[in-house]
Amino acid sequence: xxxxxxxxxxxxxxxxxxxVARVTPVYSTETLSKLIGRHVTLxxxxxxxxxxxxxxxxxxxxASLSDKExxxxxxxxxxxxxxxxxxxxxREAGIKATIFMPQDAPMAKVEPTRSYGGTPxxxxxxxxxxxxxxxxxxxxxxxxxxxxxxxxxVIAGQGTIGLEIAEQAPDAQTVVIPVGGGGLASGIxxxxxxxxxxxxxxxxxxxQDGWTIADGIxxxxxxxxxxxxxxxxxxxxxxxxxxxxxxxIVLLLERAKLVVEGAGAVGVAALLAGKAGREGPALAxxxxxNIDPTVLISVMRHGLTTAGRYLVLRTRIQDRPGELFKLLKxxxxxxxxxxxxxxxxxxxxxxxxxSEIALTLTMRDEHHCSVLLESMRSxxxxxxxxx
Numbered sequence: 393x394x395x396x397x398x399x400x401x402x403x404x405x406x407x408x409x410x411x412v413a414r415v416t417p418v419y420s421t422e423t424l425s426k427l428i429g430r431h432v433t434l435x436x437x438x439x440x441x442x443x444x445x446x447x448x449x450x451x452x453x454x455a456s457l458s459d460k461e462x463x464x465x466x467x468x469x470x471x472x473x474x475x476x477x478x479x480x481x482x483r484e485a486g487i488k489a490t491i492f493m494p495q496d497a498p499m500a501k502v503e504p505t506r507s508y509g510g511t512p513x514x515x516x517x518x519x520x521x522x523x524x525x526x527x528x529x530x531x532x533x534x535x536x537x538x539x540x541x542x543x544x545x546v547i548a549g550q551g552t553i554g555l556e557i558a559e560q561a562p563d564a565q566t567v568v569i570p571v572g573g574g575g576l577a578s579g580i581x582x583x584x585x586x587x588x589x590x591x592x593x594x595x596x597x598x599x600q601d602g603w604t605i606a607d608g609i610x611x612x613x614x615x616x617x618x619x620x621x622x623x624x625x626x627x628x629x630x631x632x633x634x635x636x637x638x639x640x641i642v643l644l645l646e647r648a649k650l651v652v653e654g655a656g657a658v659g660v661a662a663l664l665a666g667k668a669g670r671e672g673p674a675l676a677x678x679x680x681x682n683i684d685p686t687v688l689i690s691v692m693r694h695g696l697t698t699a700g701r702y703l704v705l706r707t708r709i710q711d712r713p714g715e716l717f718k719l720l721k722x723x724x725x726x727x728x729x730x731x732x733x734x735x736x737x738x739x740x741x742x743x744x745x746x747s748e749i750a751l752t753l754t755m756r757d758e759h760h761c762s763v764l765l766e767s768m769r770s771x772x773x774x775x776x777x778x779x
Contacts, residue, residue, distance in 0.1 A: 399586040402551035423647040438681030446477035449546035469526035472501025474540040479510025492526035498684030541575025542615040554583025565672035568659035571595035572609030574618025581625035599631030608655030642695030653683035700758030704779040
């Protein structure tokens with residue numbers, strides 16, 4: 393791709409997507425607004441068909457194919473969301489889709505790709521290796537390659553989100569967008585610069601080297617053309633850590649009742665961390681909700697532990713009847729809830745008269761943790777907080 397789509401291209405894409413892609417809602421969030429100190433709204437593309445914004449670009453690209461290209465089928469490389477979208481759009485068009493994904497792609501993205509009619513191929517350690525395999529397949533089979541971001545029709549499709557944001561959130565002074573390969577951010581920023589030129593646009597990348605929970609934007613660099621577009625249209629490009637992303641996912645689930653994957657939560661993470669400015673109404677794009685359940689469980693446990701909602705501790709008791717009951721009675725009196733108890737007599741360096749106890753507890757908050765730990769120490773327990 394050498395040229396960027398125009399506003400007319402994006403408006404044409406909107407017509408193509410009419411009745412196909414949902415006009416996803418924009419929500420105000422009092423909780424996040426108070427935490428961040430500015431009015432915050434959320435554009436919920438996690439509620440889009442196939443669970444992410446990708447259906448927009450995939451549908452527009454497939455609609456542009458000739459009959460000959462459709463007969464040859466399509467092939468795509470994806471961390472997961474693009475693959476699901478291409479599989480869905482190809483099925484609706486009655487054509488074959490082969491989707492290459494990294495070997496460790498979440499099953500929450502692999503299985504839906506198959507259910508939408510695509511043929512998943514798990515190859516490569518990361519997106520770049522899956523991309524290389526998909527390009528080789530396209531060359532050998534003459535299938536049309538549907539690039540996840542370096543394609544004019546794909547960018548135009550993603551740009552329809554920008555048109556919706558301008559209409560749904562006219563008061564937003566800052567728009568915060570995830571950045572992976574740059575197709576989403578390029579399309580939205582091109583649309584916003586055309587219809588709402590004064591808005592501040594902030595792109596957000598995952599700052600983690602290697603594996604990150606924001607797998608949907610875990611590419612080594614933006615594309616050449618999308619990079620040029622973003623250089624011209626973004627006001628700022630920032631990065632967030634996995635810790636910050638975890639906090640955003642937990643808050644969105646608990647307080648906004650929205651399930652969002654790592655890549656979809658980076659905008660909220662940037663706002664919470666004060667990395668996307670601190671003044672004026674802001675809109676964060678929740679780009680997708682296809683988080684693997686096992687990852688979500690880990691994120692929730694980690695987030696709740698960080699917030700003092702989980703407490704893991706180790707202590708010692710006399711190895712005689714009634715001592716464990718006495719300890720658990722204290723825990724109950726302090727209104728902590730026991731998740732698990734591990735009782736160790738062997739394999740640890742202890743006097744013969746003692747046992748080691750590891751407790752996992754659910755707590756109200758960090759203050760509640762401190763109160764329980766102080767109560768235990770005041771009664772002579774030697775306590776080590778593990779998490």
